[in-house]
Amino acid sequence: MSTPNIVELYGVTKAFGALTVLHDIDLGIREGEILTLLGPSGCGKTTLMRIIAGFEATTHGRVTIKGSDVSYLPPDKRPVNMVFQRYALFPHLDVFDNVAFGLRLKKWPKERVREAVQHMLHLVQLDDYGSRWIHELSGGQAQRVALARALVNAPSVLLLDEPLAALDLKIRHHMLAELKRIHQETGTTFIYVTHDQDEATILSDRIVLMNKGCIEQIGTPEEMYAHPGSLFCARFLGETNILSGAVSATDSEATFVNVGPGTAKVPANGTAVLLGQSVSLAIRPEALQVARIGAGEAAPEGVNALEGVVDDVVFMGSRVVYSIRTPIETIKYQETRSLDGSMLARGERVRASWRPEAAVLLTR
Amino acid sequence: MMKISRQERMGLGLVAPSFFFLLVFFIIPAILLFVCSFWMAQAFRLIPAFTFDNYARALSNTGFYFLTWNALKNGLCTAVLTVVLSFPAAYFIVYRTRGNLLFYLILVSWFSSYLVRIYAWRVILGSNGLINTTLMQLGLIDQPLEMLLFSPFATIVTLTHIMLPFGLLLLVSALRDVKKEYVEAARDLGASQTEVLTRVILPMCYKGVVGAFMFTFVISAGDFVTPQLLGGRDGMTTGILIANQFRTAGNWPFGAAMAFLLLAAFLVVYLGFVRLLDLLRLAPGRRFHD
Ligand SMILES: Nc1ncnc2c1ncn2[C@@H]1O[C@H](COP(=O)(O)OP(=O)(O)OP(=O)(O)O)[C@@H](O)[C@H]1O
Numbered sequence: 247m248s249t250p251n252i253v254e255l256y257g258v259t260k261a262f263g264a265l266t267v268l269h270d271i272d273l274g275i276r277e278g279e280i281l282t283l284l285g286p287s288g289c290g291k292t293t294l295m296r297i298i299a300g301f302e303a304t305t306h307g308r309v310t311i312k313g314s315d316v317s318y319l320p321p322d323k324r325p326v327n328m329v330f331q332r333y334a335l336f337p338h339l340d341v342f343d344n345v346a347f348g349l350r351l352k353k354w355p356k357e358r359v360r361e362a363v364q365h366m367l368h369l370v371q372l373d374d375y376g377s378r379w380i381h382e383l384s385g386g387q388a389q390r391v392a393l394a395r396a397l398v399n400a401p402s403v404l405l406l407d408e409p410l411a412a413l414d415l416k417i418r419h420h421m422l423a424e425l426k427r428i429h430q431e432t433g434t435t436f437i438y439v440t441h442d443q444d445e446a447t448i449l450s451d452r453i454v455l456m457n458k459g460c461i462e463q464i465g466t467p468e469e470m471y472a473h474p475g476s477l478f479c480a481r482f483l484g485e486t487n488i489l490s491g492a493v494s495a496t497d498s499e500a501t502f503v504n505v506g507p508g509t510a511k512v513p514a515n516g517t518a519v520l521l522g523q524s525v526s527l528a529i530r531p532e533a534l535q536v537a538r539i540g541a542g543e544a545a546p547e548g549v550n551a552l553e554g555v556v557d558d559v560v561f562m563g564s565r566v567v568y569s570i571r572t573p574i575e576t577i578k579y580q581e582t583r584s585l586d587g588s589m590l591a592r593g594e595r596v597r598a599s600w601r602p603e604a605a606v607l608l609t610r
Numbered sequence: 611m612m613k614i615s616r617q618e619r620m621g622l623g624l625v626a627p628s629f630f631f632l633l634v635f636f637i638i639p640a641i642l643l644f645v646c647s648f649w650m651a652q653a654f655r656l657i658p659a660f661t662f663d664n665y666a667r668a669l670s671n672t673g674f675y676f677l678t679w680n681a682l683k684n685g686l687c688t689a690v691l692t693v694v695l696s697f698p699a700a701y702f703i704v705y706r707t708r709g710n711l712l713f714y715l716i717l718v719s720w721f722s723s724y725l726v727r728i729y730a731w732r733v734i735l736g737s738n739g740l741i742n743t744t745l746m747q748l749g750l751i752d753q754p755l756e757m758l759l760f761s762p763f764a765t766i767v768t769l770t771h772i773m774l775p776f777g778l779l780l781l782v783s784a785l786r787d788v789k790k791e792y793v794e795a796a797r798d799l800g801a802s803q804t805e806v807l808t809r810v811i812l813p814m815c816y817k818g819v820v821g822a823f824m825f826t827f828v829i830s831a832g833d834f835v836t837p838q839l840l841g842g843r844d845g846m847t848t849g850i851l852i853a854n855q856f857r858t859a860g861n862w863p864f865g866a867a868m869a870f871l872l873l874a875a876f877l878v879v880y881l882g883f884v885r886l887l888d889l890l891r892l893a894p895g896r897r898f899h900d
């Protein structure tokens with residue numbers, strides 16, 4: 247890989263008593279990237295982050311930061327800083343002293359502390375808030391102070407555990423943009439924990455999708471969206487239609503799958519499948535083409551197509567999402583709202599089809 | 611017409627009973643006593659006046675200083691011991707245990723009466739008591755140590771034992787507010803365990819520490835039963851002097867004056883303690899910049 251890894255995890259396993267919450271995790275975090283740990287609640291994201299920060303010891307495995315093994319270093323000796331989910335800003339100190347906390351522990355001279363703190367407060371756009379008390383801050387402001395308090399220490403890696411979870415939707419989007427800007431200005435490596443796929447796709451250079459203590463898939467948001475490696479991944483990132491069936495034929499070019507009354511053709515992507523094996527196809531709602539079938543007209547048979555009835559129509563601003571009931575599955579179809587306003591209506595018979603490349607063959 | 615909002619009305623309603631109680635049983639008596647301290651007493655009769663004689667009499671009496679010194683010494687030693695002993699226990703209970711079992715076990719010692727505990731210590735510390743017999747059997751001493759009982763030492767040990775659950779209760783509830791997250795945040799920012807204690811935990815439970823200290827101090831410095839039963843001849847405190855004025859001598863004004871002098875001494879200790887924490891930078895606040 248071109249960029250060197252700043253943090254590396256080797257076979258990290260974590261058990262709380264009899265419960266193993268992380269299974270043999272290998273992961274490299276590249277210098278300067280925003281890496282997101284994404285996954286459902288309880289999958290071990292926080293635990294993994296706390297292992298990197300030094301708050302939990304690994305049961306097995308090693309953690310290195312900048313090439314040196316930190317597995318046995320306490321949190322205060324590791325060159326990482328953390329932004330806590332509920333900020334954990336010290337209520338007995340004002341904003342300035344909160345941000346200065348780490349620098350004072352390092353015995354920086356007064357003047358340098360003042361400069362560094364002011365610079366940080368400027369970076370998070372809270373220049374005049376130094377003498378505010380913590381309880382006088384709004385949620386978004388507290389979030390920025392927490393960010394400044396961590397970043398002022400110039401950590402090699404900044405760990406953020408669901409930092410926006412406590413904020414409402416509007417501020418959240420604003421803070422995401424802010425985080426991106428701050429990331430660009432400081433160049434610090436970010437490890438970001440979230441269970442919100444939107445946050446992950448907006449922010450990340452790479453996403454690590456976790457499930458039940460294992461890494462499900464790693465990749466850029468585009469890769470993960472376009473080429474999910476598993477059903478779990480396909481379902482977790484964005485809306486998707488899952489069609490299951492058995493393999494009816496396979497060759498070096500393509501695989502054919504029986505889906506309901508029809509057949510689906512998928513270009514071979516290196517996944518080895520056996521004849522008769524049950525597999526799934528993931529097709530994004532926006533990758534479908536849907537056409538009306540006139541009354542009395544016979545439904546055309548064919549490859550990569552399903553016939554159905556429009557069950558539900560939902561407006562989402564510029565988009566319209568339809569639910570189409572087919573003999574095997576109710577599928578979602580999404581289109582940009584057309585200017586002339588012509589739309590499908592509930593109860594209409596339609597034919598949904600897709601190009602072979604639009605479907606992803608999944609065996610797990 | 612002044613309007614009182616619903617919320618304010620409710621607030622007043624909630625405060626009123628305790629305020630009324632305090633007013634009737636503390637504030638009014640305290641004011642009366644204060645007024646009384648400027649009166650005179652003759653042959654068990656109070657004569658209204660405005661004189662500082664009672665204060666002057668107390669302040670010119672070396673016995674008063676001696677007993678007050680004893681009281682303050684008992685109070686300070688007990689308060690320091692109680693806070694120092696109960697802080698680690700509270701820390702352990704809050705951060706290292708899940709349930710409250712240990713906490714309740716310690717609080718159970720409250721169930722025995724104050725006097726029973728004083729007598730228990732008499733048994734333990736006496737010449738034929740647990741400590742002396744053990745030490746003698748171990749051959750560490752030939753004669754029973756007489757200074758164990760009837761000494762300030764006995765008073766302080768007993769008072770500390772009595773006050774410990776109070777101190778613990780106050781400190782545990784103060785520490786419960788210092789969520790683990792704050793400790794972790796400080797560690798994350800580079801604080802060692804000692805620095806976490808001095809820069810985060812102690813300032814954050816400042817009120818609890820001051821509360822526990824002052825509570826134990828005031829009660830044990832004002833106590834005269836324990837010193838009377840365990841303190842020996844030289845262990846008497848101002849409390850007994852004050853009580854005597856009310857009970858036997860019948861000189862209420864003099865007793866009141868001494869009570870207020872003692873109160874003043876307590877205030878001085880309070881201010882001194884708060885100042886000390888401030889100097890040690892254990893108090894919360896804008897401490898470092900500008
Ligand atoms: N100190 C602990 N003792 C016992 N079990 C724990 C402890 N901390 C976490 N766990 C368990 O480990 C698992 C993973 O927890 P973790 O907090 O890492 O999940 P998460 O992915 O961060 O979830 P969320 O999105 O809800 O924050 C959970 O099943 C949790 O109950």
Ligand SMILES: [Mg+2]
Nearest residue numbers: 291292293407
């Ligand atoms: Mg979590």
